[in-house]
Amino acid sequence: MILTPRHSLRRRLLGWLLISTAIIGTLALFDTWAEAVKTANAVSDRVLAGSALAIAERVVVAEDGSLEVDIPYVALEMLTSAAQDRVFYRVDGPPGNFITGYQSLPGIAFKPGQATAFEDAVFRGEPIRVAALQRSASTGISSVPFVVTVAETTVARRQLTRAILLRSALRLAMMIAGAAVIVWIAVTISLRPLSRLGAAIAERNPDDLQPIREDVPREVEGLVERFNSFMVRLGTAIEALRHFTGNASHQLRTPLAVIRTQLALVGRAATLEEAREAARKGDEAVARAERVLAQFLTLARLNAASREMTMPAALDLLRLSQEITADHVPAAAAAGIDLGFEGEEAAWVTGEALLLGELVKNLVENAIAYAGRGAEVTVRVAASSEGVRLEVEDNGPGIPLEKRAEVMQRFVRGERERAFGTGLGLPIVEEIAGLYDAVVTLEDGVGGRGLKVCVVFPAVTTEGDS
Numbered sequence: 001m002i003l004t005p006r007h008s009l010r011r012r013l014l015g016w017l018l019i020s021t022a023i024i025g026t027l028a029l030f031d032t033w034a035e036a037v038k039t040a041n042a043v044s045d046r047v048l049a050g051s052a053l054a055i056a057e058r059v060v061v062a063e064d065g066s067l068e069v070d071i072p073y074v075a076l077e078m079l080t081s082a083a084q085d086r087v088f089y090r091v092d093g094p095p096g097n098f099i100t101g102y103q104s105l106p107g108i109a110f111k112p113g114q115a116t117a118f119e120d121a122v123f124r125g126e127p128i129r130v131a132a133l134q135r136s137a138s139t140g141i142s143s144v145p146f147v148v149t150v151a152e153t154t155v156a157r158r159q160l161t162r163a164i165l166l167r168s169a170l171r172l173a174m175m176i177a178g179a180a181v182i183v184w185i186a187v188t189i190s191l192r193p194l195s196r197l198g199a200a201i202a203e204r205n206p207d208d209l210q211p212i213r214e215d216v217p218r219e220v221e222g223l224v225e226r227f228n229s230f231m232v233r234l235g236t237a238i239e240a241l242r243h244f245t246g247n248a249s250h251q252l253r254t255p256l257a258v259i260r261t262q263l264a265l266v267g268r269a270a271t272l273e274e275a276r277e278a279a280r281k282g283d284e285a286v287a288r289a290e291r292v293l294a295q296f297l298t299l300a301r302l303n304a305a306s307r308e309m310t311m312p313a314a315l316d317l318l319r320l321s322q323e324i325t326a327d328h329v330p331a332a333a334a335a336g337i338d339l340g341f342e343g344e345e346a347a348w349v350t351g352e353a354l355l356l357g358e359l360v361k362n363l364v365e366n367a368i369a370y371a372g373r374g375a376e377v378t379v380r381v382a383a384s385s386e387g388v389r390l391e392v393e394d395n396g397p398g399i400p401l402e403k404r405a406e407v408m409q410r411f412v413r414g415e416r417e418r419a420f421g422t423g424l425g426l427p428i429v430e431e432i433a434g435l436y437d438a439v440v441t442l443e444d445g446v447g448g449r450g451l452k453v454c455v456v457f458p459a460v461t462t463e464g465d466s
């Protein structure tokens with residue numbers, strides 16, 4: 001349950017929040033700034049136009065018909081509230097006739113019908129804002145047109161907009177920082193149930209497989225549910241393993257007890273004959289113990305094989321079954337059983353020789369063990385277009401219909417079974433068959449007597465050599 005910084009939820013949330021706030025905030029900042037500049041300009045423009053108007057009102061027509069101006073200094077003082085800024089003006093009479101003020105101050109070209117006009121310009125290397133007013137002075141007989149132009153440097157304006165921008169940016173930064181703190185706290189609080197969950201799991205006993213009952217947020221409920229169902233499966237698996245280990249040690253203890261008894265008998269034997277007999281029985285028990293261990297190993301190998309299944313090569317089941325049958329002829333003869341083999345053509349199946357050999361061996365050994373003296377056992381392998389069919393048939397007592405499903409389970413044996421066994425033979429057969437998609441069925445033998453175990457393998461398309 002360790003979250004590396006790369007996967008930190010808190011960092012991710014915080015990152016998303018900060019990026020989106022920064023983008024939205026910057027847009028808002030630009031908008032505020034543009035609005036502020038517009039408002040500041042509108043206000044100063046009105047003051048500029050006001051002073052132009054104040055000057056225009058002092059323009060009079062002299063007796064000789066020329067224009068005269070008596071500049072009211074208050075009109076210019078209105079403007080110089082910002083001490084850093086300088087103010088310029090000029091008054092022009094009928095076209096081209098400069099009257100007073102700064103002659104080099106740039107004028108403004110009026111649009112038709114326009115009485116007041118504004119413009120940004122540069123004067124003496126400084127940016128200025130210019131306002132111009134068109135009027136005419138009346139003599140009573142005729143009217144003389146004139147233009148008043150007032151300009152002001154823009155230091156104060158620029159300072160004002162800069163101050164507004166700075167203050168807005170500051171406010172935005174504070175907002176982002178505040179949001180980050182809130183998210184940090186909110187995420188910490190929201191994640192608390194997760195750390196409680198982690199602590200609850202960490203505090204558990206390793207063998208405590210009880211479901212988690214912690215109160216968790218809805219988003220984590222699915223995870224907890226899956227964890228709980230995993231615990232149930234784990235519990236089942238551990239229970240099965242415990243069951244298996246218990247049974248397995250019991251299976252090994254039986255032959256070991258026999259060996260110990262026989263060794264004691266050897267020690268106490270009065271004659272060489274007696275000692276030999278005890279040694280022979282002890283040796284038999286060792287062989288049984290070996291067989292049990294081999295079956296356990298087969299099961300272990302089966303577990304590994306089903307997990308790391310590599311595609312095995314094709315193998316001739318006919319030849320393999322024939323060899324195993326031949327190997328068991330002496331044991332069959334000793335048990336008074338007529339063991340035979342039927343089949344001619346090669347029967348290709350995919351499978352591992354060791355495991356398939358184990359499958360055939362288990363079936364042949366069962367038939368020899370349970371068919372009874374005088375019985376006939378036939379191993380049959382036949383290939384057809386549907387697949388390969390392996391049959392081990394006997395005419396012994398068989399297995400009653402209602403017990404057939406049961407004997408396929410691990411450690412289940414027939415009642416009062418005299419022959420030595422573990423109850424693992426048929427389950428191993430089924431597991432190996434399952435590994436190669438083969439199907440195992442238990443059927444009646446010839447004439448409804450005995451048992452016929454059939455294993456049907458799927459057909460192999462490409463033939464290999466073994």
Ligand SMILES: Nc1ncnc2c1ncn2[C@@H]1O[C@H](COP(=O)(O)OP(=O)(O)O)[C@@H](O)[C@H]1O
Nearest residue numbers: 366367370398407413414421422423424425426
């Ligand atoms: N050919 C057979 N004839 C009659 N009973 C059989 C035959 N094969 C198996 N069984 C019964 O099925 C049981 C389970 O077989 P198996 O799984 O091989 O275990 P084990 O042979 O160790 O008892 C046997 O105990 C026996 O009762």
Ligand SMILES: [Mg+2]
Nearest residue numbers: 366421425426
């Ligand atoms: Mg068996």
